[in-house]
Amino acid sequence: MPYELYYWPSIQGRGEFVRLALEEAGAPYVDIWREGSMRDVDFGEHPSFAPPYLKDGKKIIGQTANILLYLGEKHGLHPKSEAGRLWTHQIQLTIADLVVEAHDTHHPLGGDFYYEDQKPESLRRAKLFRESRIPKFLDWFETILARNPKGDGFLVGARVSTADLSLFQVVEGLSYAFPKAMKRAAAKVPRVVALRDRVAARPRIKAYLKSERRIPFNEDGIFRRYPELDG
Amino acid sequence: MPYELYYWPSIQGRGEFVRLALEEAGAPYVDIWREGSMRDVDFGEHPSFAPPYLKDGKKIIGQTANILLYLGEKHGLHPKSEAGRLWTHQIQLTIADLVVEAHDTHHPLGGDFYYEDQKPESLRRAKLFRESRIPKFLDWFETILARNPKGDGFLVGARVSTADLSLFQVVEGLSYAFPKAMKRAAAKVPRVVALRDRVAARPRIKAYLKSERRIPFNEDGIFRRYPELDG
Numbered sequence: 475m476p477y478e479l480y481y482w483p484s485i486q487g488r489g490e491f492v493r494l495a496l497e498e499a500g501a502p503y504v505d506i507w508r509e510g511s512m513r514d515v516d517f518g519e520h521p522s523f524a525p526p527y528l529k530d531g532k533k534i535i536g537q538t539a540n541i542l543l544y545l546g547e548k549h550g551l552h553p554k555s556e557a558g559r560l561w562t563h564q565i566q567l568t569i570a571d572l573v574v575e576a577h578d579t580h581h582p583l584g585g586d587f588y589y590e591d592q593k594p595e596s597l598r599r600a601k602l603f604r605e606s607r608i609p610k611f612l613d614w615f616e617t618i619l620a621r622n623p624k625g626d627g628f629l630v631g632a633r634v635s636t637a638d639l640s641l642f643q644v645v646e647g648l649s650y651a652f653p654k655a656m657k658r659a660a661a662k663v664p665r666v667v668a669l670r671d672r673v674a675a676r677p678r679i680k681a682y683l684k685s686e687r688r689i690p691f692n693e694d695g696i697f698r699r700y701p702e703l704d705g
Numbered sequence: 706m707p708y709e710l711y712y713w714p715s716i717q718g719r720g721e722f723v724r725l726a727l728e729e730a731g732a733p734y735v736d737i738w739r740e741g742s743m744r745d746v747d748f749g750e751h752p753s754f755a756p757p758y759l760k761d762g763k764k765i766i767g768q769t770a771n772i773l774l775y776l777g778e779k780h781g782l783h784p785k786s787e788a789g790r791l792w793t794h795q796i797q798l799t800i801a802d803l804v805v806e807a808h809d810t811h812h813p814l815g816g817d818f819y820y821e822d823q824k825p826e827s828l829r830r831a832k833l834f835r836e837s838r839i840p841k842f843l844d845w846f847e848t849i850l851a852r853n854p855k856g857d858g859f860l861v862g863a864r865v866s867t868a869d870l871s872l873f874q875v876v877e878g879l880s881y882a883f884p885k886a887m888k889r890a891a892a893k894v895p896r897v898v899a900l901r902d903r904v905a906a907r908p909r910i911k912a913y914l915k916s917e918r919r920i921p922f923n924e925d926g927i928f929r930r931y932p933e934l935d936g
Contacts, residue, residue, distance in 0.1 A: 519852045520792055523799045523845050535791055537798040560766055560775060561751055567768040568754045574805060582813045584833045595826050602815045614754050621750045
């Protein structure tokens with residue numbers, strides 16, 4: 475039985491981190507809300523607070539990083555050792571923090587106001603994000619790659635993990651939303667850039683990115699190209 | 706060898722979720738930065754992006770929810786089944802999302818500006834948080850308790866988990882920061898209120914809350930009492 479992914483049909487958003495893991499695993503899945511109907515799961519005892527959530531037979535799992543923990547273990551996209559799994563998940567949760575901050579550049583006052591109603595606030599928050607937060611996060615990833623005892627090919631150990639796929643997505647997203655800031659920042663993190671390229675070249679990811687299953691970035695998602703926020 | 710917890714010494718903050726788990730487990734730990742020195746760990750291959758982090762022998766684990774995943778499994782504060790563990794972690798990650806939003810009520814433009822420099826923005830964001838987000842999150846917890854097949858004594862199964870301890874902390878924090886809004890909201894979630902009381906009455910938690918190890922809430926932490934933000 476294929477997995478069922480429930481996520482907004484018109485954006486990459488948080489669902490994209492799950493899609494990338496499913497694609498890399500070669501796991502059959504149905505992207506339910508992209509199939510034309512917005513039917514929902516019957517949550518029973520385990521309601522999700524928000525999409526994405528993933529149905530695997532009778533199991534329903536919510537929270538992006540939690541879904542990746544599940545898929546990572548099941549499809550060999552996480553290390554087998556406890557220490558390796560915890561470390562991968564730690565990176566994954568830090569990526570989740572970065573994603574919240576990226577979102578908040580255009581919604582510092584919360585999701586219930588339109589961007590147009592919080593533009594001056596967005597300008598202030600985005601400046602800080604560009605100048606201080608992006609470099610700090612990227613430097614952290616660069617350090618992890620540099621210190622990986624198995625080499626700088628992947629974030630954890632010698633094999634691809636969900637964290638690598640997610641970092642690829644973050645670099646893509648930041649490059650879309652903040653092309654100028656990212657050009658400057660990327661020059662200082664060659665290992666991160668090389669990892670992005672390495673993930674993009676993986677056969678299944680490459681095929682996915684070319685397919686119609688990959689929704690283009692747009693201004694409804696997390697990573698939005700508002701030139702004024704790029705300084 | 707006792708655990709070593711590394712977290713800011715003058716606030717509850719995110720470290721408090723870890724402290725509560727350690728206290729409930731009766732696990733020996735040293736709250737390193739409260740001991741008078743700000744010595745840091747030698748991270749080696751596993752640098753943490755930010756405190757809290759926990760040292761257990763040679764292991765260093767970062768990200769609050771990840772630390773709780775580790776402690777939960779080790780000290781029987783998570784269910785043993787895979788489904789139960791994932792569900793507990795899903796709740797934990799949703800609590801983490803709520804904590805970010807609570808923090809952002811006084812720092813909508815980010816952590817590099819003082820509250821005083823983002824007060825009008827805080828007023829707008831806090832209104833949304835009080836009127837829309839607090840009720841939505843609390844209602845979700847209430848639903849989980851109501852649907853727990855083992856009864857509404859705990860969030861997951863029939864035993865206390867890290868998620869219960871963390872929900873206690875969130876209710877305490879919100880009640881400190883938004884006493885008026887929480888009084889209204891609490892009236893609609895009797896199971897959540899009862900859980901808060903149940904956790905507070907647990908012998909080890911009760912002793913902890915009375916001890917000097919419990920740092921009082923204050924206006925440097927996540928939950929701050931700024932009356933103007935309580936409407």
